[in-house]
Amino acid sequence: MTGEPSHPVHSGDWRVSHTEREAVVERLSKAAAEGRLDLTELDGRLERALTAKTYADLVPLTADLPPDVPPAPRQPLVLQGGLSGITRAGHWQVPVKVVAHGGMGGVKLDFTQAACGLPEVELEVHGQAGGVTVVVPDGWAVETGQVNPGLGGLKDKVTSPRLPGTPLIRVSGTGGAGGVVIRHPNSWERRKLRREQPR
Structure with missing residues (x-):
């Protein structure tokens, strides 16, 4: 039969596109920024990526790098006061965002022993019937300009100046009842x- 190859073409022999070359270049550049490749390795691999003609040329350039998986979205911590109330205190890891619903029993959110390496934390409060109490260590800063006081009001008693390296808590929401x-x-x-x- 005519028009058919005399032997099957291996996938490694398939030709690569400009987009595929550019994707490998981007992955290599990111790997160098992460410290996985030194500049000499980066230059050599970039040259090979830009001149690659087949998958067999391209695949080995990233074979020893971990998959470039996008980070999972960080979920907010949601606290529901419910009927009996809830307290988050002691040693806990502060996420990027916290949402507190006072419910009937109220929410107490205590940051004094929490671990927080973030420059800013978003705190969304809904006082509802039970209210929300937030306790912050000395030296932490709080911004409350986006809070609607509601019937129960907003009492911002944070007085200490912000210390270097401490987070800013941006508070939004409503005081409710x-x-x-x-x-x-x-x-x-x-x-x-x-x-x-500890002593």
Whole structure:
């Protein structure tokens, strides 16, 4: 029969497109930025990528690199006060966003022992009937310009100046009937923190 190859063509012999070459170039550049390739390796691989004609030329250039998987979207921490209320305190990891619904029982959100390496945290509050209380360590800053006080009001009692390296908590939402209180630890909470510190 005419018009058919005398032997099957292996996928490695297939020709690559400009888009596929550019995708490999982008992956190699990212790998170098991550420290996975030094500049000499990067230059050599980029030259081979730009002149690659088949998959057999292109595939080995990224074979020793981990898959370029996009990060999973970070889900907000949602706290529901419900009927009996809820407290988030002690040692916990602060996400990019926290949503607090006071419900009937209220929400207390205590950042004093939380781990937070973020420059900013988004906090969305809905006081509802039970209200929301937010406790922040000395040196943390809070911005409350996007909060509607509602019937319960907004009490921002944070007074200490922001210290270098600490986060800014941007608060939005509404006070509802129960209101929103943002403050530093009270005297009882400070005594409790001192007792829990390792000696």
